[in-house]
Amino acid sequence: MGSPERIREVAKRVARFVKDGHQVVVVPSAMAGETNRLLKLAAELNADPSPRELDVIAATGEQVSIGLLSLALQNIGVKARSYTGFQVKILTDDAHTKARILSIDDANIRRDLADGNVVVVAGFQGMDAAGNITTLGRGGSDTTGVALAAALKADECQIYTDVDGVYTTDPRIEPAARRLATITFEEMLELASQGSKVLQIRSVEFAGKYKVKLRVLSSFTDTDSTDMGTLITFEEDENMEQAIISGIAFNRDEAKITVLGVPDKPGVAFSILGPIADANIEVDVIIQNVSHDGITDFSFTVHRAEFKRAMQLLEDKVKPAINARSISGDDRIAKVSLVGIGMRTHAGVASKMFGALAREGINIQMISTSEIKTSVVVDEKYMELAVRVLHREFELDKAPTEEKMKP
Amino acid sequence: MGSPERIREVAKRVARFVKDGHQVVVVPSAMAGETNRLLKLAAELNADPSPRELDVIAATGEQVSIGLLSLALQNIGVKARSYTGFQVKILTDDAHTKARILSIDDANIRRDLADGNVVVVAGFQGMDAAGNITTLGRGGSDTTGVALAAALKADECQIYTDVDGVYTTDPRIEPAARRLATITFEEMLELASQGSKVLQIRSVEFAGKYKVKLRVLSSFTDTDSTDMGTLITFEEDENMEQAIISGIAFNRDEAKITVLGVPDKPGVAFSILGPIADANIEVDVIIQNVSHDGITDFSFTVHRAEFKRAMQLLEDKVKPAINARSISGDDRIAKVSLVGIGMRTHAGVASKMFGALAREGINIQMISTSEIKTSVVVDEKYMELAVRVLHREFELDKAPTEEKMKP
Numbered sequence: 001m002g003s004p005e006r007i008r009e010v011a012k013r014v015a016r017f018v019k020d021g022h023q024v025v026v027v028p029s030a031m032a033g034e035t036n037r038l039l040k041l042a043a044e045l046n047a048d049p050s051p052r053e054l055d056v057i058a059a060t061g062e063q064v065s066i067g068l069l070s071l072a073l074q075n076i077g078v079k080a081r082s083y084t085g086f087q088v089k090i091l092t093d094d095a096h097t098k099a100r101i102l103s104i105d106d107a108n109i110r111r112d113l114a115d116g117n118v119v120v121v122a123g124f125q126g127m128d129a130a131g132n133i134t135t136l137g138r139g140g141s142d143t144t145g146v147a148l149a150a151a152l153k154a155d156e157c158q159i160y161t162d163v164d165g166v167y168t169t170d171p172r173i174e175p176a177a178r179r180l181a182t183i184t185f186e187e188m189l190e191l192a193s194q195g196s197k198v199l200q201i202r203s204v205e206f207a208g209k210y211k212v213k214l215r216v217l218s219s220f221t222d223t224d225s226t227d228m229g230t231l232i233t234f235e236e237d238e239n240m241e242q243a244i245i246s247g248i249a250f251n252r253d254e255a256k257i258t259v260l261g262v263p264d265k266p267g268v269a270f271s272i273l274g275p276i277a278d279a280n281i282e283v284d285v286i287i288q289n290v291s292h293d294g295i296t297d298f299s300f301t302v303h304r305a306e307f308k309r310a311m312q313l314l315e316d317k318v319k320p321a322i323n324a325r326s327i328s329g330d331d332r333i334a335k336v337s338l339v340g341i342g343m344r345t346h347a348g349v350a351s352k353m354f355g356a357l358a359r360e361g362i363n364i365q366m367i368s369t370s371e372i373k374t375s376v377v378v379d380e381k382y383m384e385l386a387v388r389v390l391h392r393e394f395e396l397d398k399a400p401t402e403e404k405m406k407p
Numbered sequence: 408m409g410s411p412e413r414i415r416e417v418a419k420r421v422a423r424f425v426k427d428g429h430q431v432v433v434v435p436s437a438m439a440g441e442t443n444r445l446l447k448l449a450a451e452l453n454a455d456p457s458p459r460e461l462d463v464i465a466a467t468g469e470q471v472s473i474g475l476l477s478l479a480l481q482n483i484g485v486k487a488r489s490y491t492g493f494q495v496k497i498l499t500d501d502a503h504t505k506a507r508i509l510s511i512d513d514a515n516i517r518r519d520l521a522d523g524n525v526v527v528v529a530g531f532q533g534m535d536a537a538g539n540i541t542t543l544g545r546g547g548s549d550t551t552g553v554a555l556a557a558a559l560k561a562d563e564c565q566i567y568t569d570v571d572g573v574y575t576t577d578p579r580i581e582p583a584a585r586r587l588a589t590i591t592f593e594e595m596l597e598l599a600s601q602g603s604k605v606l607q608i609r610s611v612e613f614a615g616k617y618k619v620k621l622r623v624l625s626s627f628t629d630t631d632s633t634d635m636g637t638l639i640t641f642e643e644d645e646n647m648e649q650a651i652i653s654g655i656a657f658n659r660d661e662a663k664i665t666v667l668g669v670p671d672k673p674g675v676a677f678s679i680l681g682p683i684a685d686a687n688i689e690v691d692v693i694i695q696n697v698s699h700d701g702i703t704d705f706s707f708t709v710h711r712a713e714f715k716r717a718m719q720l721l722e723d724k725v726k727p728a729i730n731a732r733s734i735s736g737d738d739r740i741a742k743v744s745l746v747g748i749g750m751r752t753h754a755g756v757a758s759k760m761f762g763a764l765a766r767e768g769i770n771i772q773m774i775s776t777s778e779i780k781t782s783v784v785v786d787e788k789y790m791e792l793a794v795r796v797l798h799r800e801f802e803l804d805k806a807p808t809e810e811k812m813k814p
Contacts, residue, residue, distance in 0.1 A: 004451045038471065044411045046478035053481070056489050057474035060467035064445065067464035071453035074460070082463050086493060087538055131494055 003031070004068070010160075010219070011072035014118055018078055023113045025152065027123040027145040028069050030061025051096030055125075055135045058097075059085070062122035062141065070120045080118045083108065085125035085133075090144065092126035092134045099126060099134035101143065101206075104151040113152075121148060139200030146203045150210035157212050158229075159199060164218030165230035166191060168396035169248040174388050176397035180246060182231045185214075187246045190339040190373050208234060244342035244349060245394045248387050249373075252334040252380050254284060255307035256366060258299040259314060261325025264291035271322045272298055275313055281306045285335070285368045285375065299366060301377065307331045333365065334383035337375040338390060350374050356393040362386055410438070411475070417567075417626070418479035421525055425485055430520045432559065434530040434552040435476050437468025458503030462532075462542045465504075466492070469529035469548065477527045487525045490515065492532035492540075497551065499533035499541045506533060506541035508550065508613075511558040520559075528555060546607030553610045557617035564619050565636075566606060571625030572637035573598060575803035576655040581795045583804035587653060589638045592621075594653045597746040597780050615641060651749035651756060652801045655794050656780075659741040659787050661691060662714035663773060665706040666721060668732025671698035678729045679705055682720055688713045692742070692775045692782065706773060708784065714738045740772065741790035744782040745797060757781050763800040769793055 010028065017024050038057050042049050066082035073080035088108065092099035109119045123141025126134050136143050142159055149157035164179065166188060171177040183191070185208045189201065199216065207214045217229035262268055269288065276283060286300045302310045307329060314327045343349050350367075353374055357364060362385065366377035378386055391397065417435065424431050445464050449456050473489035480487035495515065499506035516526045530548025533541050543550050549566055556564035571586065573595060578584040590598070592615045596608065606623065614621045624636035669675055676695065683690060693707045709717045714736060721734045750756050757774075760781055764771060769792065773784035785793055798804065 004448060007452060041411060041471070041475060042478055045414060045475055046482040049478050050481055053474040053477045053489055056477075056491070057471050060470045063467045063470070064448075064464050067460040068448060068452055070460045070463075071449055071456050074457055075453040080460075082460055084463070084540070087540075133491070133494075 004072075006219075007031075007065075007068050007072045010069060011076055011078070014073060015076055015078050018118060022155075025109060025113070025119045025121060025148055025154070026069060027121050027141055027148065028062065028065040029123055029141040030065055031068075034061040034064070052132060055096045055133050058135050059122070059125040059133050062124050066120045066122045073118055073120070078118055079116050080120055081112050082120045082122070084122045085144070086127045088121060088126075090121075090126035090147070092128055092136070094128040094130065094132065094134065096132070096134055098137040099128065101126060101136070101147045104147055106148075106151045109148070109152065136202075139203070142200045142203035143206055146206045146210070146212050146214065149212045150206070155213070156215055157207065158215045158217055159203070160217050160219035161199070162219065163216070164221060164227065165216050166232075166247070168246065169250070169387055169391055173250075173384050174248075174391045176391060178397050178399065180230050181228075181399075182233055183246055184341050185232055185234045186372050187339050187341055188214075188232045190337065191247050191249050204232070207232065244346045245338050245340035245396065246342075247339050247396065248390050249337045249339055250334060250383055250387055252383055253304050254301040254333060254335055254377075255304045255310075255329060255331035256285075256299060256301045256333050256377055257307070257310055257314065257327065257329040258297055259318065259322075259324050259327055260297050262296050262298050262322060264294050264296045268322055269298065272314070272318050273300070275317050276300075276302070276310060279309065279313055281310050281313075285366060285377065287366055287368055301333075301335070301366075304331050330365075332380050333377050334380040334386075335375050335377050336383060336386045336390065337373050338394070339373050341372050343374065344371050352393065353390060356389050357386060360385060360389050362389070411479075413626075414438075414472075414475050414479045417476060418483055418485070421480060422483055422485050425525060429562075432516060432520070432526045432528060432555055432561070433476060434528050434548055434555065435469065435472040436530055436548040437472055438475075441468040441471070459539055462503045462506075462540050465542050466529070466532040466540050469531050473527045473529045480525055480527070485525055486523050487527055488519050489527045489529070491529045492551070493534045495528060495533075497528075497533035497554070499535055499543070501535040501537065501539065501541065503539070503541055505544040506535065508533060508543070508554045511554055513555075513558045516555070516559065543609075544607075546610070549607045549610035550613055553613045553617070553619050553621065556619045557613070562620070563622055564614065565622045565624055566610070567624050567626035568606070569626065570623070571628060571634065572623050573639075573654070575653065576657070576794055576798055580657075580791050581655075581798045583798060585804050585806065587637050588635075588806075589640055590653055591748050592639055592641045593779050594746050594748055595621075595639045597744065598654050598656050611639070614639065651753045652745050652747035652803065653749075654746050654803065655797050656744045656746055657741060657790055657794055659790055660711050661708040661740060661742055661784075662711045662717075662736060662738035663692075663706060663708045663740050663784055664714070664717055664721065664734065664736040665704055666725065666729075666731045666734055667704050669703050669705045669729060671701050671703045675729055676705065679721070679725050680707070682724050683707075683709070683717060686716065686720055688717050688720075692773060692784065694773055694775055708740075708742070708773075711738050737772075739787050740784050741787040741793075742782050742784050743790060743793045743797065744780050745801070746780050748779050750781065751778050759800060760797060763796050764793060767792060767796050769796070 014024055014026055035058055042054055042057050063084050070080040070082040089105050091103045092101050112119045123144040124135050128134050146157050166180050166183050167177040169177045189204055211234050214232040215229055221227050259272055281302050284301045288298045311329050338353055362378055362382045364376045368375050421431055421433055442465055449461055449464050470491050477487040477489040496512050498510045499508050519526050530551040531542050535541050553564050573587050573590050574584040576584045596611055618641050621639040622636050628634050666679055688709055691708045695705045718736050745760055769785055769789045771783045775782050
């Protein structure tokens with residue numbers, strides 16, 4: 001919610017749902033810029049701030065929003081009551097600034113809903129068992145919304161964002177990118193984690209775990225619009241007619257590392273990745289191909305910011321320990337992934353992908369596949385081209401069936 | 408607390424107390440302008456806002472302050488922990504926007520103090536028995552401070568304000584006004600309620616009730632200053648050498664109303680003030696003089712904003728009911744009061760006061776007296792002159808004894 005003007009718009013939208021006979025729980029985020037303003041104040045006073053006190057400060061942004069939204073609702077004749085995370089109460093663990101929700105006491109909310117209220121709950125925040133204020137980390141309001149929907153067994157959890165749904169790929173890179181009317185949870189997860197950053201990934205995981213029907217909508221469309229954004233589903237059979245490929249994800253946050261001349265014997269992968277994990281470096285793609293003469297190469301990707309540290313670690317500790325030939329790496333790479341639940345049952349997706357890239361002269365450096373995803377690592381300068389080539393190749397600009405597009 | 412700069416100053420001051428071996432609980436107010444900013448946002452969304460939601464919004468100002476002050480303390484090596492009103496917990500009644508403190512659970516605070524922490528508690532806020540967030544009204548941080556001092560049996564409660572103590576009268580009106588080193592609780596109460604608005608009156612009443620030693624200091628003096636402001640005491644014998652008069656209060660917020668030709672019989676005062684009270688109009692001075700021929704005049708003062716309403720009410724309801732002759736009123740008046748505990752035992756204070764005013768040609772319209780106060784109502788145009796005349800007449804610019812002035 002950006003401004004009083006925006007809060008009034010949200011209130012109008014909620015009022016329409018109430019008029020349609022729905023019981024509504026709303027989880028507003030902080031007003032635009034508010035959380036940053038607060039954290040900047042904190043940083044001015046302490047360069048290494050205590051997470052406990054940061055949470056006390058940051059949680060106020062959403063607290064202001066629930067009060068303001070309740071007032072805006074009451075102003076147009078809608079009964080409303082606000083709750084902080086503390087008041088609900090939303091119990092979390094004690095990991096300040098990135099707490100996880102443990103349980104929700106929905107008694108007050110149910111009572112207020114039964115009394116005809118819209119209930120406005122502060123997102124992003126909770127309390128730990130000792131009564132300390134906690135926050136769930138950036139984007140935590142989405143997680144709060146999904147958790148409440150799960151606790152209340154809501155018909156649907158609508159998440160209003162600055163985009164109007166999930167697209168086949170980023171429209172800034174491929175203008176023909178098309179919005180999906182539905183997408184499965186798994187596909188969404190792959191798309192969200194790989195660059196189509198529509199929703200906080202934890203909220204999507206949460207929705208999957210508790211089978212919450214999630215809908216992504218734009219908070220900027222007209223409040224009277226019947227636009228229904230993208231529905232994220234958890235039942236595959238709903239998507240029988242789904243296209244083979246639902247979208248293309250990409251990211252250039254990674255770097256690739258290869259340990260060359262590794263003896264192909266049990267325990268070697270652990271010898272390489274153990275020290276990496278001990279240093280808290282996260283690894284994404286891991287590839288080890290078949291060996292020749294008992295010697296193989298072992299490759300993986302890490303976040304670009306960890307590249308130098310990982311290289312140093314391998315050079316100093318791993319190389320001598322496993323007697324590898326050498327370590328090579330490249331942080332100028334990008335990963336491009338085809339995502340689609342239909343991929344499981346449709347042969348030839350990968351070869352079609354590789355063929356399209358080859359025709360454009362894009363060299364594939366690494367390949368990894370899962371049931372619903374085929375990823376390639378390419379030189380980062382080819383990333384945009386690869387996205388566009390694959391979008392065209394798989395005809396993602398065209399809806400799979402016309403019926404599917406109308407919600 | 409005005410800004411990050413000011414918060415750092417407060418932290419330094421607190422650190423000095425800690426270094427001197429004190430256990431310290433700090434109650435910061437919201438940052439300057441913050442509460443107004445929040446209430447303006449609320450007013451933009453709802454012209455008649457729900458008090459419950461106003462409290463949710465307004466309470467965030469102090470919550471931000473406790474987090475920031477804790478961070479500033481930690482930044483200079485002082486262990487600190489913050490608490491919201493909710494967390495302490497400070498239980499209040501459910502009178503939103505003007506709640507009263509019912510009890511304080513000081514267990515967490517005592518434990519943290521014992522652990523060597525400075526405890527930073529959000530002022531102005533609490534929760535009611537149902538778990539709703541409440542606020543104590545403007546200036547409520549003072550009340551929180553005093554209530555905590557009472558609960559913790561603190562040696563002293565220091566209140567930092569934008570003035571550096573309690574003066575004999577407002578220095579803007581009488582430049583010779585002198586700061587008092589000590590003042591009794593009762594005198595303070597009279598001075599605070601009548602215009603020398605140094606502290607919120609409820610905090611002073613609270614201090615009186617629980618015998619909390621209260622000190623008013625300036626938050627703008629150097630943090631290393633040894634200036635001790637004004638100490639408010641509750642034991643009269645400490646003040647044996649106190650001057651007869653400690654100060655002069657004044658206000659021009661009132662209007663006077665007289666019911667003329669009232670039959671002097673039992674129940675008449677109630678017939679007049681009953682309807683006024685029923686209409687929630689507060690009455691200050693009440694005067695009824697002896698009657699002549701069974702007929703008397705009955706006068707009282709009300710807040711100036713209530714003047715017209717009170718006049719109308721008397722004209723419509725009271726005058727016919729009690730068969731009074733007429734109603735007259737004047738909202739261009741001011742009340743000037745001499746305040747001093749010494750007045751009880753020193754005869755001649757009132758006559759000296761009336762003589763001084765007469766010499767300047769100031770007509771006295773009404774007089775009322777209490778044990779420690781003599782008030783006169785005069786034409787408002789004479790208010791400043793009356794204050795200056797009386798300040799000179801009672802030599803308030805001179806300290807009663809030199810020793811008294813040095814804390």
